[in-house]
Amino acid sequence: MDRRYDKPQPVSPTGVDALLPPAMAEKAEAVGVAKATMNPVSMFVLAVLAGAFVALGAVFATTVSTGGAALPFGVVKLLAGLVFCLGLILVVVAGAELFTGNNLIIMAWAGGKVSTGQVLRNWALVYAGNLVGAVLTAVFLFLSRQYEMGGGEVGHTALKIAVAKVSLAPLQAVVLGMLCNALVCLAVWLCFSARTTTDKILAIIFPITAFVAAGFEHCVANMYFIPAALFIKSGAGDVFLAASSSGMDAYAGLTWSAFFVNNLLPVTIGNIIGGAVMVGLVYWFVYIRGRNGQ
Numbered sequence: 038m039d040r041r042y043d044k045p046q047p048v049s050p051t052g053v054d055a056l057l058p059p060a061m062a063e064k065a066e067a068v069g070v071a072k073a074t075m076n077p078v079s080m081f082v083l084a085v086l087a088g089a090f091v092a093l094g095a096v097f098a099t100t101v102s103t104g105g106a107a108l109p110f111g112v113v114k115l116l117a118g119l120v121f122c123l124g125l126i127l128v129v130v131a132g133a134e135l136f137t138g139n140n141l142i143i144m145a146w147a148g149g150k151v152s153t154g155q156v157l158r159n160w161a162l163v164y165a166g167n168l169v170g171a172v173l174t175a176v177f178l179f180l181s182r183q184y185e186m187g188g189g190e191v192g193h194t195a196l197k198i199a200v201a202k203v204s205l206a207p208l209q210a211v212v213l214g215m216l217c218n219a220l221v222c223l224a225v226w227l228c229f230s231a232r233t234t235t236d237k238i239l240a241i242i243f244p245i246t247a248f249v250a251a252g253f254e255h256c257v258a259n260m261y262f263i264p265a266a267l268f269i270k271s272g273a274g275d276v277f278l279a280a281s282s283s284g285m286d287a288y289a290g291l292t293w294s295a296f297f298v299n300n301l302l303p304v305t306i307g308n309i310i311g312g313a314v315m316v317g318l319v320y321w322f323v324y325i326r327g328r329n330g331q
Contacts, residue, residue: 055236061229062144062324065317068229069145072134073155077162080134084166087133091167092174092261094124096183098249099262103187103194111250118249124258125221125241129228136164136257137218138225140312144321164305171260179268185277192269193281199266200287202259203295207303210254214307215315217253220244221308222316254304263296 056064072080098121105113128135139159145151178184184192205213227240248255270278270288278285 055230055232057230058320059324061226062320064229065141065226065320066145066148066150066325069142070150072139073142073145073151073159075134075159077158080159080162081166083132083134084136084163085170085173086131087128087135087163088167088170088172088257088260089174090127090131090133090170091124091135091255091257092171093127094121095258095261095265096174096178097121097123099195099198099265100183100186100191102198103190114250114252115246118246119242121249121258122242122245125224125245126238129225129237129241130234134159134163134166136160136167137221137255137308137312139163140218140309141222141225141317143313143317144325147318147321148325167257168260171257172264175261175265175268178265179272184265184269184273189277189280192273192277193283195262195269196266196278196281196288196291197283199263200283200291202254202263203291203299205254205300205303207299210300210303211307211310213252213254214256214304215311216251216307217248217255217304218308218311219315220248220253221255222312226316226320254300254307256301256305256308259296259300259304263291263300266291267293267296 098117101120102113102117105116125135125138127133128138142151142156142159146153146156184195221244224241224244227244228237231237231240270291275285278288281287
């Protein structure tokens with residue numbers, strides 16, 4: 038039995054209502070300690086699951102976005118955002134370790150409850166596990182030939198998404214990553230107030246839908262989106278690529294080096310700033326710093 042959360046958690050004055058922000062901060066700190074001190078094997082396995090969960094949300098979003106040319110741009114993005122929420126819902130409700138959400142461990146670190154080494158160990162193991170889970174999901178989707186559905190339009194949509202992501206300017210990718218993880222960590226923060234599974238799901242939907250609809254960048258989601266497109270590019274054949282409305286030349290810049298250098302690195306930096314600094318340290322400063330006399 039997992040006993041990481043056996044420690045009594047702070048409650049609202051009535052014991053029934055959703056937790057208020059000061060109690061949410063205490064809960065965030067306690068959860069951060071539990072995450073940072075978790076067994077590394079369990080941590081990695083749960084991270085692989087999280088990578089796969091977010092990838093499934095990305096599969097859902099890619100499929101729903103396909104063939105949406107007849108709809109207004111914003112409506113397509115809204116629908117994609119709504120279904121992408123599946124990823125974080127699975128992470129939070131089923132239980133998994135997601136790098137972007139774990140940026141909130143910074144609250145426990147700032148309060149002196151965990152060491153810098155423990156935070157970095159968690160982030161490194163979880164990041165690696167997320168990458169494994171997301172890329173394995175991309176492999177499975179390629180082998181399933183799901184990209185051929187809709188007359189190949191699902192695969193063409195996946196390619197277009199990935200090309201747009203590796204074409205971002207470095208500063209643009211960092212800022213889009215900051216904005217994205219501010220919303221992701223706000224979703225996780227709101228979940229700390231929840232009393233029921235329904236509360237958690239409702240808390241997740243709007244922030245996650247907002248970041249997807251607005252076109253912000255999430256490093257773990259991109260661990261699926263771009264490798265999935267790379268597998269299609271290398272394995273689907275020239276005939277499939279030529280059938281795209283963009284043409285084969287559009288995919289020349291879609292490479293593994295572009296994935297890591299143009300997208301994953303700057304987006305990860307932005308995600309850390311957005312989650313750890315813009316959300317975690319701000320709420321630590323407001324609700325925990327004064328309590329500890331710091």
